[in-house]
Amino acid sequence: MSPRRFKPDRDVTEWTGPVARYDLAKEVTISFVVVLLLVIAFAAIFSSPDDHPVTLKSWATAMPVDFVQTAVTELDGTSPTATYGPPYNETPGAGQKIGPVSLARLAGVHIPINTTEDFVIKPLLTLPNAPALDSQVSRYESAGVAQRTSWDAAYEKAIAAASFPGYLKVPSGRYGPVGVMMTNLLAMARSGALDGALLSSPQLYGTDYTKPLLFIADGSYMSDLAANLHLQGDQWGMMNETGNFPGQAWLWLYTMWYQVPPFNTSSSGDALVWAVMMLLTLVLILVPFIPGLRSIPRWVRIYRLIWRRHYRSVTTEAT
Amino acid sequence: MTTTLPAPAPRDDGPAARPGVTKGIRPTWTGRLRVRAVKALPPDKLLPDTQPAYVASWIYVFGALTLAAFAVVVLSGAVIALKGPAWWHVSSIGLFFNSMHLWSTELFFFFMVVHLWGKFFMAAWRGRRRATWVTGVLAFAASIATAFTGYLSQQNFDSEWISTQAKDGINATGAGAFWNVLNFGQMLMWHIVLLPAVVGLFIGVHVLLVRRRGVVPPFADDRAGGPAAAAASVAGPGVGQGAPAAGLFEEHTPSSRETAQ
Amino acid sequence: MPALVAALINLSHPGRYVHWGFIQLSVANLVVIALMILVFVLAIALPFPHGKRARR
Structure with missing residues (x-):
């Protein structure tokens, strides 16, 4: 092995100078x-x-x-979850990209969610003793796509002008069975039964909250609460905690990217931020190997303060 | 395996049996492992009672403080684990231990970041200490993942908001297909089993590397101390912390150091 | 919330935030970051107690 040139940011001459008493075990104990x-x-x-x-x-x-x-957007398949793409469902064009590559699409659909079935129809069918509802659900399920789309659209239009004076008051329209289905789903949700129905697992025990969380996240309620608490992504929310508690200050850089272009305007913002953060993490890991970067400590000379006693002693010994 | 009786006829291990290996038996994996371990980290290097004279700054205690905070994080988490993840919502004692878990985590990151700044400005990777830096950063990254899964395991507004927000980032990387942040059971397992083990492993290797390589010496500073200062730092009295050894990361020799001056 | 031990200082009221341009920071995080920098500076500035030199 031929000796390479000594580089001060990479190499040292190991210390052969004086040593001093230093009690590590005591230091660790007192620290604890x-x-x-x-x-x-x-x-x-x-x-x-x-x-x-x-x-x-x-x-x-x-x-x-x-x-x-x-x-109703879960029913007609237009909600954010219904159109999410992988890993929840196949939606043409969905899935964030880094350049031409969509890692989400490459990974594929592994947590299949069909919002029409999973969020609306299956929970409604768990309601006992509701023959009128069951027949409306069958009517919806057996209808053709065009018929369903027309009912959905009519209901979406009507619900925009709805109110809730103690009951759901929706202007009348040609929305077929959708009205009954939605009224029942609302009653189910208000009773708490929908929370349970979305968790139902064949084993009784459940720990997977994917479905109720996606459903809740599609609405405005949780998002409004989060905005009041300064937790939204565009409020640097990732590093914040509820109330006046300190949050995850160590996420400052990650959350910063979400405030600036192109990340905060791109439809693939998450993928881009992750790509940048993975790259920067790699850079941090490899600091000792990167010329220039590894010279910064020598240039800024903070080490002169840290080791000031050492440098003082070597100058005195020299004089 | 213990086969002790009768004592086997002494094998001819050659004129100089390997130091540390028990004489008279065929070398075992265990014996070889011991020889290697003791060679890499002899007791006075593993638990030294002296440090080089330049180790004289409060900045050096932040590694120990980080370790101490990690211990409190693990202990408070263990207490919460005794009664399960829902306990702290309904018990004032549980809430207290949850508070300890939160504040020890805040202190853990606080000390770790100060430690990282200090080690950066000392360029503590110099002289075959690159692996020490790398394992330290990996411990930091694994700690961020552990803290993140902890926020997801709280079963409160934080958990549901953070998980429904973070899913987009994780899904964008493709990892969301396998690592479902909306699955409480999965995240709890990662938080209390897998990731703490990873953090503990990185921290363990990091600490052993620090002990093995020792604390990085100061820059031999020509500009301020002049040639005399540099000379003092290479040729002080004493037998030294270890001879300059050649290895993967050390490609200079003391003579090349002197010619470079 | 059952059996909530009242904290001596209640941090659960609405958070306070500071804004500088595009930067938004909670006061709590700001305090933590400021303390980190302060502690770093003090750790370097404050004199460390002398150990007895041992010649080997």
């Missing part, structure tokens, strides 16, 4: 005690936040019209 006491003090003084989650029930109770407006 100090940190433990600090944590106990912070926990006692500030506690921790715990805002109640939004449920389909709380949403349908607080904003019944918004719930139905969202539900």
Whole structure:
């Protein structure tokens, strides 16, 4: 191995100078005690936040019209979830891209969700003793696409002018079975039954909240609450916590990209931000290997302050 | 395996049996592992009671503080695990331990970032210490993922908002097909089993590397200290922390250092 | 919320935020970041207690 030229940002001459007593075990022990006491003090003084989650029930109770407006888009397949693309469903053109590549499309559909069936029809069919509803659901299911589209469109138009004076008041229209279906879905949501129906798993036990969370996220209620709490993506929300608690300050750079073009205007913003962050993380990992970057510490000379006693002693020894 | 009786006839291990390997038996994997481990990290290097004289700044305690905060994070999380993820919503004791878990996490990142700044400005990767830097950054990245899954495991407004927002980013990378942030059970498992193990592993390797390579020496600063300062730092008294060894990352020799001056 | 131990200082009221141009930061995060920088500066500036030099 031929010796390469010494580079001060890569190589050192190992220390052969004086050593001093240094008690690592004591340092670690004292650190632990100090940190433990600090944590106990912070926990006692500030506690921790715990805002109640939004449920389909709380949403349908607080904003019944918004719930139905969202539900009908789940039925007719125009909601954000219904048109999401992979990993939830096949939607032509959906899926964020980095240049020409859509990693989401490459990975494919692994969590299949059909909002018409999963969010509306299947939950409605779990309602017991509702023969009138069941027959309306069958009528909707057996209708042709053109018929369904016409009912859906008529209901979407009517629901835009709906109100809720204690019950769902929708202007009349030629929306066939959709009216009964939506009224029942709203009643189901307001009773809490829809929260359960969307969780139903063949094993009784469930830990997967994908369906109710996607449904809730399609509406405005949770999003409005988040905006009030400064948690929206365009409010640097990723690093914020509810209330006045500190959040994930370490996400400052990740959330910063979402505030600036082209990331905040691109339809593939998430993919672009992730690509940039993965690249920057790689750069941070490889700092010791990157010429220029690894010279910054030598140029800014903060090390002269950190090791000032050492540099003082070598100058005195020299004089 | 223990086959002790009768003592086997001493094998001819050659005139100089390998140091550290028990004489008279065929070398075992275990023995070889011990020899290698002790060679890499002899006890006085693993737990030294001295440090080079230049190790004299408060900036050096932030590694230990980060370790201490990590310990409190793990311990408070373990207490929450005793009663399960829903406990802290309904019990004041549970809430207190959740608060400890949150604040120890905040302190963990706080100390880790100060530690990272300090090590950056000391260019602490110099002299075969690149792997120490790399494992440190990997521990930082794994900690961010662990904290993220912790936010998803809270079962409150934070969890549902963060998961429904973050899904778009994760899905955009393609990882969402396998790593479903809306699946509470999956995220809880990652938060309390897989990711803490990854963080712990990176931190463990990082600390062992720090002990193995020692604390990075100061720049031999020609500009301020003059040639004398540089000379003092290469030729101080004492036998030294370890001879300059050639290896994967060390491609200079002391003589080349002197010619470069 | 059952059995919530009242925190000595309640941080659960609406958050406060500062805006500089496109930057929006919660006061809590701002405090944390400022403290990090302060602690970093102090860690370098404050003198470290002397250890006894040991010659080997």
